[in-house]
Amino acid sequence: MARVRLEHITKRYEDVTAVDDVSLEVADGEFVTFVGPSGCGKSTTMETVAGLTRPSEGNVYIGDDEVTNLAPKDRGVAMVFQNIALFPHMDVFENISFGLRLRTYDDEEIRRRVEQAADVVQLEGMLDRMPDELSGGQRQRVAIARAIVRNPDVFLMDEPLANLDAKLRVHMRTELQRLHRELGTTIIYVTHDQAEAMTMSDRIAVLNEGRLQQIAPPLTCYNEPANRFVAGFIGSPSMNFADGELVADGLETDNFRVDLDPGEVPGVTVGDAVTLGVRPEDVHIASAAGDLPAVTAPIEARTDVLEPMGDEVFVYLLLAEEAGRSMAEDPATASDQLLMSVTPDTEVHEEQDLEVVLDRSKLHLFDSASGEALRHGLVERSEPESGETSKAG
Template identity: 60%
Template sequence: MGSVNLESVNKRYGDITAVDDIKIDVADGEFLSLVGPSGCGKSTTLEMISGLTTQSDGQIYIDDEDVTALPPKDRNIAMVFQNIALFPHMDVFDNMSYGLRIRGADDDIIDRRVDEAVEILRLDGMLDRMPSELSGGQRQRVAIGRAIVRDPEVFLMDEPLANLDAKLRVHMRTELQRIQRKLDVTAIYVTHDQEEAMTMSDRIAILNDGELQQIDPPLTCYEEPANVFVAGFIGSPSMNFIEGSIDDYRFESPITTIDAVELDEPSAVTLGIRPEDIYPADDPRADRTVGSVRASVDVIEPVGERMFVYLLPDAPGGQSTDGAVALDGDHLLMSVDPDTDIAENEELDVTFDQSSIHLFETATGNALIHGLKREPTPRS
């Protein structure tokens, strides 16, 4: 088994810093996902762990061994890429066994490891097939099998499901989790798809502009985001943000005022609230809410089990805002049950679930509060 430790790892290309002082510890048998937008440094980080890219600074350890200067072949890792890259002139058996054969492994070892991989990956009866005779999911399983037979300490996967259709991607997501748990192997998985990261991982490491923003279990990142970036990136649809300020235990903005805020120092803050935590004022759950926003319904999107309602808030006095003054965006997005009686152009009042309000310092973006209490802190 192999733990992975990155100690102050940097990667620079001239004046451009692609990865900035990354510190990550991955435990034996852990499934860690690196997630973030395109260009955030997640693939570069994976390539440095593998040895395909040389870091500018920092140390990399695999199973407590310093591998910083070792080539990929000496790191006992296996990689699965977005591009499956099977040899088209080789059958499944030869593709899966190729890495062992070029290392001079005995035939009995090759046969045993391929048989074990076939059982794990459910590829029975396919060893004599050519890649052109396989489906996309089967080809991806063969690529994974090619990695499994090497018996590595660490699996490194760079968006291996990106080229599959949506239904097959969900199926393979489940398969990868099953395989990783059966093998009890450390896995580091790169994806830009937050749903993949949330559903597959023991922890997720969220990167932006080459910097590590947060590394925690998926639900912690969702419920207690470290900053505005994490709050906006994790969760679909994204969190709503309302710009305002704190004064005398009160959050004030052009569209709403909220009491019982445990902050009394005057400061500019950003309120975050997820669409599912906004309720119509007549909702039975409204007894645990705070604030009130008068808004008109702009667009309604039924999406099966939920219905998304795009609201245009009104400023005090009934004058509509232009969005930029009160919101980070043009709309306030609310998620409700599909049978909720709401129509486009309707005027309604909505409120916020008190326990699900997040407050961030506007200047830094860092989190200040996750959830408001019923009563404010007594004033001294």
């Protein structure tokens, strides 16, 4: 067990910079997930920890030792790969014991530890099978057993569940959490699936285009995203964004306005471009929003498409008159659309005109130019009518 520290890691390939000045520290026994879209550098960052890639700049520390130039075998790390990477010419026992057999353990010790590892991942009785005789989930367990059998200081998992079917993935997710609780080993986990990141980790490191965007506990990333990218990436469906301009007494977007005191928003002045972000569950139908302490002025909208999910219904709202095209696009990018999530018993149907309000305490403001978060949650305002009048004028 050990902590892992990355100091200003940069990895350049001939024409691209895969990882750009990433610094972070993973505490002993912590479960940290690197999450981000494809090509964001998360796997490369992990490979620098494993030693499979040497960073162009920066240092890697495991425990108290600098390991930047050490070979992977000397780092005390174990890794589970996306493609599982079991050795096809070896049976399960040989696969699990591969690392042990390379070191000087006697046969009895090897057998004991392999059986113990197989026990942890519930693979008893399968030690003499070949990998191609196993199901996807069993192969994944063999890969995990191979990783835990050496008692590594750090566990690296590179999208270990990506090749499994959806049901098995959820199951293995809970198993991995159980494993982490039992072993208490430091785990660095890479995924592009934010659901995996949210459910399993102690902290999430969100990466985009090789840069670390935010490293924080899952709910902090969800409730107080550091910038517009994190806000849009974490959460499904993703946050609504509306580009607007800060005016003397509020924020004016193309289709609605939100009253606020510009002094509330640090770092910007009147006239600056500010993006408003609001999650689908913080959009409410005006008539049903009575019990919320503070809401924005009602916004006129027309429902477009409903997506009943069972436990909730996603309602696609059109804000502008001429809107109605390009619904297939990501609602987060279209500022004249709004995605609302309501309970299934809400009476709403397609092509219905209605008024919606936004929960003021759950609004997020971002600097449109830099994308940095300016403020999460606006203070209460007592005169909800003012928005209506100024909009009319």
